[in-house]
Amino acid sequence: MTPAGERMTLNLGPQHPATHGVLRIVIESDGEVVAACTPDHGYLHRSIEKIGECVEWPLFVPYTDRVDYVCAMNANLAYCVAVEKLLNTSAATAVQVPLRAECIRVLVAELNRISSHLIGVGAMAMDLGAYTPFMHGIAQRELVNDIFERLCGQRLTYNYVTIGGVGFDLYAGAEAEITRFFEQFEREMVRFNKLITTSTILRDRCAGVAPINAAEAVAWGLVGPNLRASGVDWDLRRDEPYGIYGQLGVRVPVGQAFAGKNGVVGDCFDRYLVRLLEIQESVRLCREVLKMLPPPADKPTDPVGGFQADVKRLLVKPPKGEVHCRTEAPRGEMGYYIVSDGTKVPYRVRVRTGSFTAAGIFHKVMRNIFLADVVAVIGSFDVVVPEIDR
Amino acid sequence: MTALAPDVLTERVRGLAPAIEAQVSENGQAWLLVPARDLVLVCSHLRDHKDLAFDSLMDLTGYDLSRYPSSPRNDAIAVVYLLHSLRHRHKLTLKVYAPRADCVVPTVSGVWPAALYFEREVWDLLGVRFADHPSLRRIMCPDDWVGHPLRKDYLYPAEYQGVSHERDGQRFEHGPRRVGDPDPAPPTAAPKGDRG
Numbered sequence: 001m002t003p004a005g006e007r008m009t010l011n012l013g014p015q016h017p018a019t020h021g022v023l024r025i026v027i028e029s030d031g032e033v034v035a036a037c038t039p040d041h042g043y044l045h046r047s048i049e050k051i052g053e054c055v056e057w058p059l060f061v062p063y064t065d066r067v068d069y070v071c072a073m074n075a076n077l078a079y080c081v082a083v084e085k086l087l088n089t090s091a092a093t094a095v096q097v098p099l100r101a102e103c104i105r106v107l108v109a110e111l112n113r114i115s116s117h118l119i120g121v122g123a124m125a126m127d128l129g130a131y132t133p134f135m136h137g138i139a140q141r142e143l144v145n146d147i148f149e150r151l152c153g154q155r156l157t158y159n160y161v162t163i164g165g166v167g168f169d170l171y172a173g174a175e176a177e178i179t180r181f182f183e184q185f186e187r188e189m190v191r192f193n194k195l196i197t198t199s200t201i202l203r204d205r206c207a208g209v210a211p212i213n214a215a216e217a218v219a220w221g222l223v224g225p226n227l228r229a230s231g232v233d234w235d236l237r238r239d240e241p242y243g244i245y246g247q248l249g250v251r252v253p254v255g256q257a258f259a260g261k262n263g264v265v266g267d268c269f270d271r272y273l274v275r276l277l278e279i280q281e282s283v284r285l286c287r288e289v290l291k292m293l294p295p296p297a298d299k300p301t302d303p304v305g306g307f308q309a310d311v312k313r314l315l316v317k318p319p320k321g322e323v324h325c326r327t328e329a330p331r332g333e334m335g336y337y338i339v340s341d342g343t344k345v346p347y348r349v350r351v352r353t354g355s356f357t358a359a360g361i362f363h364k365v366m367r368n369i370f371l372a373d374v375v376a377v378i379g380s381f382d383v384v385v386p387e388i389d390r
Numbered sequence: 391m392t393a394l395a396p397d398v399l400t401e402r403v404r405g406l407a408p409a410i411e412a413q414v415s416e417n418g419q420a421w422l423l424v425p426a427r428d429l430v431l432v433c434s435h436l437r438d439h440k441d442l443a444f445d446s447l448m449d450l451t452g453y454d455l456s457r458y459p460s461s462p463r464n465d466a467i468a469v470v471y472l473l474h475s476l477r478h479r480h481k482l483t484l485k486v487y488a489p490r491a492d493c494v495v496p497t498v499s500g501v502w503p504a505a506l507y508f509e510r511e512v513w514d515l516l517g518v519r520f521a522d523h524p525s526l527r528r529i530m531c532p533d534d535w536v537g538h539p540l541r542k543d544y545l546y547p548a549e550y551q552g553v554s555h556e557r558d559g560q561r562f563e564h565g566p567r568r569v570g571d572p573d574p575a576p577p578t579a580a581p582k583g584d585r586g
Binding site: 042049053086215218219221321335339341347348350356 | 418
């Protein structure tokens, strides 16, 4: 800390437990109030977009895991859906993902959304001083990771969704295990909510802090739960459906000043609660999908019961041109803008992530709030630094 | 909520400035080429007109055209604006060509504040300067980094601050060019009808 007249410059991060990774924010404080702040990014930059121009189309999938490792399934899915959209722009390379693979994709994407949101809300509570809920969230996340480990051998970076389908079929007994998981998970969430969501301390800490109205949220490019918390009724799974989401009738929770009399639409508590409501919706979606899951076929490429379309031939020469495709990841829209020059290596892979624009609004909302609320604001946006820096 | 059909939308936007060209990419994606001087005017109109109402900037990015086969502009960086209207639920893609010799495009951060960060990233990785941007600094790379990595002629540096980037046996098959590597052959025009 260095005194500069009445003001102090304070470095929050890059190595700070409450900044969710290596996020650095230079805060100019006026007593206990934040007068101005400047986020400093790039500590976790791994040039993922440049790597995209150096590896073949299917070999980029493991790198998408690292775009957002808290929800690697959704990150895999976003890239694969985008490449499939590119392939489908030409009749010669059109690819049809088998129905069973589409169902498995929704299953793993929603399970990963649940575990990602558990980290989000748990870590936010932890940043505000309530350590126990985080451990409850982590315990449930471990169970999801167990399912994923049995599915693809990995617990964090799955490399499971592939272009044209998924890497492996469901293991024997997966449906029963997922169903059992949800039964205990719902009981556990009741406990979780009793422990922290209904806590007056959390609510009063977050009510009315750093509210963002709907017009601001849209203009500043907020996406996903952060956008919905501001009262904007928009979810790509429902409004721009990809895969089989169009048949599932996704219900979209939006922020409504949940914190009560001190709450404002789009405040930290709304961002917190919208995530919890999305977890409930994800559980419902998974159950719907389990009902419509077709039985496995003998051939992996079977259009109904298979898990992987045959895309090896197509990926040697995808159509020349470009495509923009966005999907709903836990941290909001994950948009791929990909350009192909007709070779087996992408010409340009652009990833637009939810945390990047969420970080873009930091300097605006973290002004004239208490220093202690800064961690509440960071936590409520659920930013994941690898997604900002890529 | 009335989403305009893509061709209606194209005609509406082309009416704003005579120099706007309607284009279609090789795989059938429609986009509009906007001259840099008209960009801010066009964007403000797109956002403010009640029938268009492009309130959301989905993404702002770019790519280097120099090695793109049969590219009309091998001397330019394409800056891409992906717009969406939450009110009407229609979309539009704009592109601006920034010539490498004078790589400047006006900022649209006054229209959509989300562009503040997007433009910093495009500056950092592609070297397009955005005129009148309030804080155009690097965002991904360190401030003293040399070059703009996503340009196709970018040379992979041997070291940064005395730390070598070389690792034995670690090299991409289609990897970036490093200092000392030979210059690859310039792109050749793809034969006609070659659409993959």
